[in-house]
Amino acid sequence: MMVLDPELRAIGGNGTGGARAEELAVLEAVGQRVLWLSTAIIDHANRVRPNPSGLKVGGHQASSASMSSIMTALWFHALNPEDRVSVKPHASPVLHAINYLLGELDESYLTTLRAFGGLQSYPSRAKDPDPVDYSTGSVGIGATAPLWGALARRYVEGRFGGAGKGRQYSLLGDAELDEGAIWEAIQDPMVPSLGEAVWVVDLNRQSLDRVVPGIAADRLQGMFAAAGWQVISLKYGHTLRELFARPGGEALHARIDAMDNPEYQRLLRCSAEELRERLPGTGSTAGPIADLIAPLDDASLLAALRNLGGHDIGALTDAFDSVDDTRPTVIFAYTVKGYGLPTEGHPQNHSSLLTSDQMRTLADRLGTDPDRPWAAFAAGSPEAARCAAAAGRLHRPEHAPQQVPEVPADLARPAPTGSGNTQQALGRVLLDLTRRAPEAAARIVTVSPDVSSTTNLGGWLNKVGVWSPAERPNWFADDAETILHWRERPTGQHVELGIAETNLVGLLGELGTTWSRWGQPLLPIGVVYDPFVNRALEPWSFGIYAGGQSILVGTPSGVTLAPEGGAHQSITTPSLGIEQPGCVTFEPAFAIDTEWCLLAALGNLGRPEGSSAYLRLSTRPIDQSAADVPGDPAARERRRRQVTAGAYRLRRHERPVVTLAAMGALVPEALAAADRLAALGHGADVVCVTSPDLLFRALQARRGLSRDPSWILDQVFPADRATPLVTVLDGHPHTLAFLSTVQNTPVTTLGVTRFGQSGSIEDVYRYHGIDTDSIVAAALDLVD
The missing domain is CATH 3.40.50.970 (Thiamin diphosphate (ThDP)-binding fold, Pyr/PP domains)
Structure with missing residues (x-):
């Protein structure tokens, strides 16, 4: 043979x-x-x-x-x-x-x-x-x-x-x-x-x-x-191609090409004798194929098929x-x-x-x-x-790590007054950094899946330009009605992808690894509608696992975007930071809180001991004076430290009988509820939670289960002011339920547990039981 x-x-x-x-x-x-x-x-x-x-x-x-x-x-x-x-x-x-x-x-x-x-x-x-x-x-x-x-x-x-x-x-x-x-x-x-x-x-x-x-x-x-x-x-x-070139080879080629996968796999399990019987198949080409393989010894035949x-x-x-x-x-x-x-x-x-x-x-x-x-x-x-x-040949020289430029902890701006929202604060902080900390701002790269203008990145984008491998003409540069200037060039600091959140966080993760790959740290920020964070969570989580440090901003969020209804609500996202290793979650209520949280998150990027962050922001206008930021520099710094540690006491009653712990867009309802409770003779403290994640870590540390700092608990939930607790947020109530264990107090947790409805904020909040009336009623049930 x-x-x-x-x-x-x-x-x-x-x-x-x-x-x-x-x-x-x-x-x-x-x-x-x-x-x-x-x-x-x-x-x-x-x-x-x-x-x-x-x-x-x-x-x-x-x-x-x-x-x-x-x-x-x-x-x-x-x-x-x-x-x-x-x-x-x-x-x-x-x-x-x-x-x-x-x-x-x-x-x-x-x-x-x-x-x-x-x-x-x-x-x-x-x-x-x-x-x-x-x-x-x-x-x-x-x-x-x-x-x-x-x-x-x-x-x-x-x-x-x-x-x-x-x-x-x-x-x-x-x-x-x-x-x-x-x-x-x-x-x-x-x-x-x-x-x-x-x-x-x-x-x-x-x-x-x-x-x-x-x-x-x-x-x-x-x-x-x-x-x-x-x-x-x-x-x-090569062996099969050699056989195809022989007489009968075209028939064998056509036979294997036309064969479905299971039949081919079955032939791989055949002995040489079985293969000689099965491989030729039926029809007019069976004879030429049989003649082609007949001279081959068994080992060659079996090897050729593979x-x-x-x-x-x-x-x-x-x-x-x-x-x-x-x-x-x-x-x-x-x-x-x-x-x-x-x-x-x-x-x-x-x-x-x-x-x-x-x-x-x-x-x-x-x-x-x-x-x-x-x-x-x-x-x-x-x-x-x-x-x-x-x-x-493959020896890869190590890149000397470049130190991350210092990110200021506070831009030292006067606390905002008037009406504003946390999403607007995002864009303003990025622009302020280009003036107050240009070296750090030069390391920032933003990524968006076609939602730059609707997430308040327009000013930043106009300032730094859009990244592109080669410069492209801006055909609308001379259009007086065009507000967003789309200048694409290799020096741009914003990357615009198509509408696919998986792509966004995939790029975010890789931008977040450049400090370890080439010694060049970046400060990547991805912006996505909060309802779609869950869609992006798996690849972002995997990017964190792989060493990618980045900031994911979800905005707008919750049922607070009431007219848009259930299709655009987000319920479970507030607790993601608690559940996601390598990430800190923030949900600030005020513009100044957003500034401090974002700066803290940026300061944690691009270093071996760094971590990612998730910011959940809102488009709900809130009276910024309600933040009551201290004017004294030392008191302001104390407030900043508390904000970036997870919470601060926003309203302090002389004789509290209940504590209202609110997060994000629901803080105005908590403040209004405190006023009404006071009128009813029930003093209420109001705690503004900025990071349930950091509070949970502090609680674990106090129990000896981690090495995180725990001082924030003593400042915001001191034992001598322990009272029954009402928690409220625009998200699932379990996010803040653990706060009752800080001082082992009774608790009622308010939040969103159902698909949403379109309507005004008042109607939607009432529907979910997170309006002022619901907070007051929950507090009275605990203390009256």
């Missing part, structure tokens, strides 16, 4: 003579070691390491195997030091195997996958001990992150320098293309110009539970092409070398899930694990010792030399 050239079958590629053949042979050997190491890392975590609880550990051997060749070709051939890679979550063991071969991961960590303090289940910038460019794990979000990373790099390079160039790679599974975040990102107007973006789709046609019956790769490729991307399809390797482009090192290196850097590129690399493992192609192999016997058989086939699973390549071998050369 005919045997296909073993070198062609093993390494594929176009052209196998001389130096090229040697290079591909070495890369193939490195790839086999990567496959072994990634499989062994998972095996040790599940079969070798003690597991007293018996809880499943997992690790995805099959998903890792399908990526081994792709990642080998990328790291050991294509990558440059300034390139960055987002690795699909289930291929994290492959990344760790590669880092080990590059000398970036100590051998002791190879036994710690999914162990406490060890290698994380999915790549993590913050928690893994080896280099990880992008945290992944939430499907679709890690894949799109390099797009926003590319924009962040361009922004830093254009304004401050030092970010260099480099490609931004995404390695993603084909099932991730089901995620809407993918397509929201692809169609954003900013993306088509990102020539440094390269996506590689691991097209193994399997999801967690099954073989995907109609993945429609041609349709997916067409969607990318329509969005302006270069599309490269790596469907078949010779897809995503496992062909030669095809992969050629693809990486042919990327067009003038536009984004997507490479559809056809693969077999579990490639090279006994479980390859099985529809339920996603969570399967190799047995001890299977591991020994695999080790024998790959030329490794199962009793010394972490052995490195022999010194002086071509493979060891290749690893050393790649390590040297």
Whole structure:
């Protein structure tokens, strides 16, 4: 029987003579070691390491195997030091195997996958001990992150320098293309110009539970092409292409092309004898196909069926070398899930694990010792030399961190009087910073999904301009009726995206990592309608997890935008900061409080110990004199410290019998209720809560459960003034319910628990039971 050239079958590629053949042979050997190491890392975590609880550990051997060749070709051939890679979550063991071969991961960590303090289940910038460019794990979000990373790099390079160039790679599974975040990102107007973006789709046609019956790769490729991307399809390797060129090859090519995914996967599970029977199919082409494969020995036949482009090192290196850097590129690399493992192609192999016997058989086939699973390549071998050369090539110099310019704690403006709202204060503070603290203001970059003018960023935008990679003409510059001046230029400090909150927070997260990537800190602020914060929460949370420090502003908020009704209300957002690690939430009531909270949030960005912030703002006009800001400098500073610590006592009665704790837009109702209660003979203190998050942390600290400061509790809720408590806010009442535990007092919590209605503020507040009457009634129930 005919045997296909073993070198062609093993390494594929176009052209196998001389130096090229040697290079591909070495890369193939490195790839086999990567496959072994990634499989062994998972095996040790599940079969070798003690597991007293018996809880499943997992690790995805099959998903890792399908990526081994792709990642080998990328790291050991294509990558440059300034390139960055987002690795699909289930291929994290492959990344760790590669880092080990590059000398970036100590051998002791190879036994710690999914162990406490060890290698994380999915790549993590913050928690893994080896280099990880992008945290992944939430499907679709890690894949799109390099797009926003590319924009962040361009922004830093254009304004401050030092970010260099480099490609931004995404390695993603084909099932991730089901995620809407993918397509929201692809169609954003900013993306088509990102020539440094390269996506590689691991097209193994399997999801967690099954073989995907109609993945429609041609349709997916067409969607990318329509969005302006270069599309490269790596469907078949060199061995199959060689067969296609022989007599009967066109029939085999057409047969495999027309075959649906489940049938192809089933053929992968066949013996050579079964394959000779099934592969030709039926009809007029069955004979030519049978004649074509008849001379092949069994091993060659089985290998040929598996010779897809995503496992062909030669095809992969050629693809990486042919990327067009003038536009984004997507490479559809056809693969077999579990490639090279006994479980390859099985529809339920996603969570399967190799047995001890299977591991020994695999080790024998790959030329490794199962009793010394972490052995490195022999010194002086071509493979060891290749690893050393790649390590040297990919060495990334560290960027000296630039200190964040000081953000003033107080702009020293007189406290506003008259009517105003917190959303207006946002725009005014940003403009004031350009005059009072220009160095800090130069680091601010705002991001908005087409709501700049409606969230009071117009003045800021007119001042600093809109960021664009290249200057664009402003055709309305001479239009006297145009108030918003849309000047697009590389020096602009506002980035305008399409209407997709996921894109906004994705970019926000990457802008917030520039301090750790290139040593250039930015102060990113994203503005979004508060009702849609929940839509943006997952990717923003993931950005925080990955080290991105930013400020998310939700405005307008709550049922206070009464005429707009239930579709635009936000109920649960006030408690997000309590529940979101790495973030502080603020909901100020007055313009001066907004200023102080925003400045405090900006001062926490762009540093190793920094944190993100969420500001919930309102468009409700409020009498600013009600803030009663002290005129004495020391008293004013005391008030500022209290505001940025979570709360302050706004009204202090001589003999209080009840305390009204209100937040944000509901403070006027609390003050009015206090006046009415006083007229009824019931003294009421009024506490203005600016951050339920910080108050909760203070409470935890007082109980010894954290190291946060707790002094604010003694100043705002002293024991000698402990009274029954009524809490009220434009959001879910549970947000402030914990305040009763500060002094263990009775409490009634008022807030929004139902979908809203359109109407006046008075009608809507009454409907939800957060109006003045409801506050008075709740207080009387507690004290009368």
